[in-house]
Amino acid sequence: MSKSPQAAEAPIAEEETPSSLDESAVERISQGAPSWLSERRRHAWSVFEDTPLPSTRSEEWRYTDVSRVVDFADLRLAIDGAQSENGSRPAGLAAAMEEDLAASGHAVLVDGSVVHVDLDPALEKQGVILTSLRSAVNEHGGLLEELLATKTLPPEDGKFQALNAALWTDGVLLYVPRDVKLDLPVRVTRWLSHAGSAVFARTLIVAEPGSQVSYVEELLSEDFDQRTFVSTAVEVIAREGAQIQYASIQRLGRGVFCQAAQRTLAHRDSKLDSLNVSLGASVTRLDLNARLLGAGAHSELLGLYFGDQDQHFDHNTSQDHLAPDTGSNLLYKGALDDRAQAAFRGIIRVHSDAQRTDAYQTNRNLLLSDECRANSLPNLEIEADDVKCSHGATVGQLDPEALFYLLSRGLSREQAERLVVLGFLGDVMSRLPLGGVVEKVTHAIERKLEHV
Amino acid sequence: MPQNELVEGLGLDEYQYGFSDDEAHVYRTKPGLSEEVVRQISKHKEEPEWMLEFRLKALKIYESKPMPTWGGDLSHLEATLDEIYFYVKPQDQMERSWDDVPDNIKNTFERLGIPEAEQKLLAGVGAQYESEMVYHSLKEEWASQGVIFDSIEDGLKNHPDLFREHFATVIPAADNKFAALNSAVWSGGSFVYIPKGVELKTPLQAYFRVNQERMGQFERTLIIMDEGAQAHYIEGCTAPVYSTDSFHSGVIEIILKKDSRFRYTTIQNWSNNMYNLVTQRAVVNENATMEWLDGNLGSKLTMKYPSCYLVGEGAHGDIMSIAYASDGQHQDTGGKVVHVAPNTTSSITSKSVSKGHGRSSYRGLCKVYDGAHNARSNVECDALLINSTSRTDTYPYIEIEGKQATVGHEATVSKIGDTQLFYLMSRGLTKEEAMALIVRGFIEPIAKELPLEYAVELNRLIELEMEGSVG
Numbered sequence: 018m019s020k021s022p023q024a025a026e027a028p029i030a031e032e033e034t035p036s037s038l039d040e041s042a043v044e045r046i047s048q049g050a051p052s053w054l055s056e057r058r059r060h061a062w063s064v065f066e067d068t069p070l071p072s073t074r075s076e077e078w079r080y081t082d083v084s085r086v087v088d089f090a091d092l093r094l095a096i097d098g099a100q101s102e103n104g105s106r107p108a109g110l111a112a113a114m115e116e117d118l119a120a121s122g123h124a125v126l127v128d129g130s131v132v133h134v135d136l137d138p139a140l141e142k143q144g145v146i147l148t149s150l151r152s153a154v155n156e157h158g159g160l161l162e163e164l165l166a167t168k169t170l171p172p173e174d175g176k177f178q179a180l181n182a183a184l185w186t187d188g189v190l191l192y193v194p195r196d197v198k199l200d201l202p203v204r205v206t207r208w209l210s211h212a213g214s215a216v217f218a219r220t221l222i223v224a225e226p227g228s229q230v231s232y233v234e235e236l237l238s239e240d241f242d243q244r245t246f247v248s249t250a251v252e253v254i255a256r257e258g259a260q261i262q263y264a265s266i267q268r269l270g271r272g273v274f275c276q277a278a279q280r281t282l283a284h285r286d287s288k289l290d291s292l293n294v295s296l297g298a299s300v301t302r303l304d305l306n307a308r309l310l311g312a313g314a315h316s317e318l319l320g321l322y323f324g325d326q327d328q329h330f331d332h333n334t335s336q337d338h339l340a341p342d343t344g345s346n347l348l349y350k351g352a353l354d355d356r357a358q359a360a361f362r363g364i365i366r367v368h369s370d371a372q373r374t375d376a377y378q379t380n381r382n383l384l385l386s387d388e389c390r391a392n393s394l395p396n397l398e399i400e401a402d403d404v405k406c407s408h409g410a411t412v413g414q415l416d417p418e419a420l421f422y423l424l425s426r427g428l429s430r431e432q433a434e435r436l437v438v439l440g441f442l443g444d445v446m447s448r449l450p451l452g453g454v455v456e457k458v459t460h461a462i463e464r465k466l467e468h469v
Numbered sequence: 470m471p472q473n474e475l476v477e478g479l480g481l482d483e484y485q486y487g488f489s490d491d492e493a494h495v496y497r498t499k500p501g502l503s504e505e506v507v508r509q510i511s512k513h514k515e516e517p518e519w520m521l522e523f524r525l526k527a528l529k530i531y532e533s534k535p536m537p538t539w540g541g542d543l544s545h546l547e548a549t550l551d552e553i554y555f556y557v558k559p560q561d562q563m564e565r566s567w568d569d570v571p572d573n574i575k576n577t578f579e580r581l582g583i584p585e586a587e588q589k590l591l592a593g594v595g596a597q598y599e600s601e602m603v604y605h606s607l608k609e610e611w612a613s614q615g616v617i618f619d620s621i622e623d624g625l626k627n628h629p630d631l632f633r634e635h636f637a638t639v640i641p642a643a644d645n646k647f648a649a650l651n652s653a654v655w656s657g658g659s660f661v662y663i664p665k666g667v668e669l670k671t672p673l674q675a676y677f678r679v680n681q682e683r684m685g686q687f688e689r690t691l692i693i694m695d696e697g698a699q700a701h702y703i704e705g706c707t708a709p710v711y712s713t714d715s716f717h718s719g720v721i722e723i724i725l726k727k728d729s730r731f732r733y734t735t736i737q738n739w740s741n742n743m744y745n746l747v748t749q750r751a752v753v754n755e756n757a758t759m760e761w762l763d764g765n766l767g768s769k770l771t772m773k774y775p776s777c778y779l780v781g782e783g784a785h786g787d788i789m790s791i792a793y794a795s796d797g798q799h800q801d802t803g804g805k806v807v808h809v810a811p812n813t814t815s816s817i818t819s820k821s822v823s824k825g826h827g828r829s830s831y832r833g834l835c836k837v838y839d840g841a842h843n844a845r846s847n848v849e850c851d852a853l854l855i856n857s858t859s860r861t862d863t864y865p866y867i868e869i870e871g872k873q874a875t876v877g878h879e880a881t882v883s884k885i886g887d888t889q890l891f892y893l894m895s896r897g898l899t900k901e902e903a904m905a906l907i908v909r910g911f912i913e914p915i916a917k918e919l920p921l922e923y924a925v926e927l928n929r930l931i932e933l934e935m936e937g938s939v940g
Binding site: 076369385391394398402403404405406407409410 | 539837839852854855856857858859860861862863864865866867868869870871872873874875876877878879880881882883884
């Protein structure tokens with residue numbers, strides 16, 4: 018893959034030493050930026066400063082004591098990835114990219130900066146845009162000014178959302194014009210190389226009416242012995258009748274706190290599905306809000322997590338039904354081993370106008386050790402009466418009958434347990450069949466199971 | 470006609486216990502809460518020094534704890550608490566004979582049907598009017614076997630050691646803000662002891678009535694089930710309808726020793742101006758079974774989550790809950806089960822009906838500690854919405870340590886189906902009969918657990934609610 022000209026032309030920060038997360042960093046990043054953007058960043062910074070760090074006293078952070086996970090004073094903004102890119106890619110990154118052959122386009126980010134972009138020229142001709150946010154600031158300023166880090170995922174959403182909106186260094190813009198359909202997914206690989214750094218990236222996906230696109234992102238790194246912070250903000254907009262599949266596979270190394278905020282807006286008759294696979298990092302926090310804004314809109318929210326050692330996962334989801342005749346269906350499944358912990362907090366809100374809503378929510382946990390821990394809070398808030406809503410949560414152990422059957426067929430106990438775990442987690446992926454994703458995730462789980 | 474219009478005017482305006490008596494009391498404290506008020510209560514009850522110290526310490530805890538920000542809307546409560554009477558003594562002494570109860574109080578309870586019920590089907594009756602138990606009786610058959618059923622004050626006086634050994638061990642003053650408040654100003658409630666192996670064949674009943682306007686009732690009940698004992702306790706609550714808010718905050722502590730079995734039934738039908746914030750908890754030892762049957766029909770806001778702490782191997786906890794929220798009502802109810810010991814089992818079944826602008830919320834906890842091998846718990850919540858303005862919420866907390874537990878939670882929300890209505894009406898029922906039948910069928914799994922008289926009462930209430938729901 019060749020280096021994209023866009024990335025090469027991207028403005029390079031003057032200072033080469035990494036900077037602290039403070040107001041001067043906001044000013045430095047804002048240099049040369051259009052005024053709407055610098056103002057937006059400054060505003061976000063002031064929101065960040067005015068917002069207290071979430072505490073476990075708040076319902077949404079009940080199970081993750083973030084004060085023990087991140088110390089903003091210790092972190093340094095990641096060095097510009099475009100500079101460290103010198104042709105030779107880390108083995109982990111290269112291996113992951115090798116798997117991503119069939120695609121409409123690729124983007125590669127190193128330490129929060131886009132170092133490579135390619136897109137099928139035929140799609141480019143039809144007006145599809147796949148580019149770094151940094152270059153989009155100049156080339157598609159109007160679109161970004163309207164949609165980036167403002168109404169969809171505003172800084173007022175929370176401390177981390179504000180920090181990202183103030184300090185994001187780069188990210189991906191994917192824009193699909195009216196009625197254009199992409200047969201193959203857009204594949205994005207994000208690599209993190211610096212221990213002790215803080216990386217802030219954003220993704221903006223816009224699908225115009227009648228268009229169709231799928232987006233698969235993978236986050237990777239080595240293990241670190243220093244606390245490292247990855248912050249991601251994702252804004253996904255499906256206009257009337259558009260179809261979007263968004264998938265994120267997180268395989269970061271230990272030592273990383275992976276924090277992601279995602280909001281999906283599904284307009285009239287659109288279909289907007291998401292899959293979040295959490296396998297890596299020491300601490301993972303996901304805030305996903307799916308909004309059903311127009312009649313006929315539907316969203317599937319799929320999630321899968323598998324924790325071992327001291328891994329900690331906290332998935333916080335919400336399904337907001339704001340228009341009549343909308344549907345959503347959530348399935349988050351996880352397996353936990355060793356001392357791993359998982360919290361799931363999900364809420365379905367059916368607003369009073371959203372009559373004839375169909376909304377479902379299921380969280381299932383498989384516990385494999387005596388020391389692991391699962392917390393599940395599936396919530397419902399229903400203000401309309403003509404609805405079909407249900408939720409379920411289970412926490413249990415390996416099904417002894419399934420194990421017995423496999424043992425009776427001659428499998429070893431280990432093999433049998435692995436198969437049952439794979440089967441338990443696998444049905445999530447079967448609900449969002451995306452080329453290559455099932456294999457990739459299955460492979461990653463298998464590798465993890467080998468260490469169990 | 471659209472269903473919304475059909476069920477218009479279904480409010481609880483026909484609250485049948487809304488009458489009031491003239492205020493008559495022998496003593497009451499000044500409105501509001503202070504150390505002086507606490508000292509006065511303790512003095513009037515001629516309490517031992519340790520209880521006064523306990524109360525004063527609890528008052529400090531209450532003052533230091535913030536108002537909860539979850540659950541119902543408590544924003545007007547602080548102002549209400551400044552104005553209410555924390556202690557109202559209705560008469561000089563508690564009566565053992567119904568004939569000696571003052572006429573005005575007697576009339577009240579007779580209108581509520583208490584003496585009849587006692588004659589027919591109860592092992593014992595306690596009646597609390599304002600802050601004190603005004604009447605307590607236990608059938609001789611049970612008293613002779615060593616059963617104690619007394620006012621909490623007499624429990625402290627007559628059984629000081631048994632009382633002190635167990636009091637505040639299940640719910641310490643610092644448990645939550647309202648438990649602290651109750652610990653500081655508690656008055657009235659029952660003290661129950663069922664000796665080893667005694668099986669009470671008929672229920673004990675306590676009846677709570679608030680008559681005074683702007684009154685706070687803080688009953689405290691302590692129940693000790695000795696090994697192998699069995700009993701059923703029923704409490705009922707009503708109050709007149711006043712324009713200002715009243716406040717009820719009880720603390721119910723239950724200790725179940727090995728192999729005992731206990732059921733606690735509440736039919737809460739407070740008037741719609743009552744804040745009802747109650748802490749109820751049972752500690753369940755080896756192979757004992759605790760059952761909470763919790764019916765919340767009245768009050769402005771109820772926040773109540775009966776709990777079972779399963780601390781002995783093989784202990785079982787059952788929580789069945791019905792909530793009915795109409796205009797101006799918020800029922801924030803549910804249950805908690807905490808599994809500490811191996812082979813413990815529990816189930817929570819919750820049914821709620823929201824009507825008009827009513828809101829019912831299920832809030833529950835299922836916690837399994839890592840020592841609780843082979844713990845099993847199942848939670849089911851169903852909500853029925855009658856109007857487009859009705860609201861329902863479900864907030865379950867599931868916290869599991871270790872692989873040995875099996876826990877399931879399920880909730881559904883539905884409205885009365887058009888096909889259900891159509892079918893019943895095609896069989897000749899009016900729409901209102903059909904709706905009442907569907908609601909009754911919805912709560913039936915829990916209603917059938919009630920003693921017959923209560924089940925009949927509940928059914929009548931629902932019929933009453935559904936009356937006028939058509940045109």
